[in-house]
Amino acid sequence: xxxxxxxxxxxxxxxxxxxxxxxxxxxxxxxxxxxxxxxxxxxxxxxxxxxxxxxxxxxxxxxxxxxxxxxxxxxxxxxxxxxxxxxxxxxxxxxxxxxxxxxxxxxxxxxxxx
Amino acid sequence: xxxxxxxxxxxxxxxxxxxxxxxxxxxxxxxxxxxxxxxxxxxxxxxxxxxxxxxxxxxxxxxxxxxxxxxxxxxxxxxxxxxxxxxxxxxxxxxxxxxxxxxxxxxxxxxxx
Numbered sequence: 001x002x003x004x005x006x007x008x009x010x011x012x013x014x015x016x017x018x019x020x021x022x023x024x025x026x027x028x029x030x031x032x033x034x035x036x037x038x039x040x041x042x043x044x045x046x047x048x049x050x051x052x053x054x055x056x057x058x059x060x061x062x063x064x065x066x067x068x069x070x071x072x073x074x075x076x077x078x079x080x081x082x083x084x085x086x087x088x089x090x091x092x093x094x095x096x097x098x099x100x101x102x103x104x105x106x107x108x109x110x111x112x113x114x
Numbered sequence: 115x116x117x118x119x120x121x122x123x124x125x126x127x128x129x130x131x132x133x134x135x136x137x138x139x140x141x142x143x144x145x146x147x148x149x150x151x152x153x154x155x156x157x158x159x160x161x162x163x164x165x166x167x168x169x170x171x172x173x174x175x176x177x178x179x180x181x182x183x184x185x186x187x188x189x190x191x192x193x194x195x196x197x198x199x200x201x202x203x204x205x206x207x208x209x210x211x212x213x214x215x216x217x218x219x220x221x222x223x224x225x226x227x
Contacts, residue, residue: 004157031213042118042203042217043158056214091157101146101207103215105157 004106006092012112013082020078021109025094032075033103034067035091036060043091043105049075050097082113117141118206120218128226133191135221137204140185144206148215149178149189152201161202162189194225 005024013019025032030051035043046065047057051072061067064082069075079086089110093103119138127133137147145166150158164171164178164187171178177190191198204218 006157033213033215035215040219042205042219043215045214045216048213058214093157095213101213102148102160102163103213104160105150107155107157110155 004092004094004104006090006106006109008109009107010110010112012114014114015084016081018078018080019082019111020076021090021092021111023075023077023092023106025074025092026104028096029094029104030072030097031095031103032069033093033095034075034077035093035105037089037091037108038087046077079111082111084113087111087113115140116218117144118204118216118218120202120204120221122221123219124222124224126224126226127194129196130193133189133194133198133223133225135189135191135202135204135223137187137189137218138185139187139206141206141208141216142185143208144216145209146207147178147180147187148205148207149176150203150205151198152203152220158203191223194223196225196227199223199225 007022032049034046037043049069064080067077089108091108093105095103148163149161152158162176180187201220203220205215
């Protein structure tokens, strides 16, 4: 068990470009979450999957954001037409269904939009 | 509307002494609380949790206390070690099928040798 992994760890992009991040959860975890953290704030919930089903989305997740978990394993988070306000740390977490309270986080992807 | 509040942005303690980190919440539907530790450039690491049916949970040097009537919880670290220096986040979850965690803004703990 190597924990939750995220790729890339850092991404610099120009405004208007599309970016995609990947998250690989802990292997037996069927729940997967995306959060966003900006400077001086705690992580804020974006969306969550149980297996391949996306069950909840935050109002923070505008229509430029899309998340998938096609086979119930890894997940991708895509941001289209990036804006400077999208600059943040994007965190992925996973948990077991019957212990969904305890979420284990990956190292995050730091996005900088120029 | 901040539902989970950590009113102390920073705390400094001497090695070997007790560190007490505080957290207040406003949503009475929260029924599970967690503490995470975060080092720079890393994701949050789970430390300890407590269900609303309990008022105390211990794990080694870490103890979490929950006062439901005051909507207040605290994390005690005894004895504090320099490696404990990090940002500590309090998080809460509502009951039922809502597994979203709501986080406070964090408290930076510095343990001085």
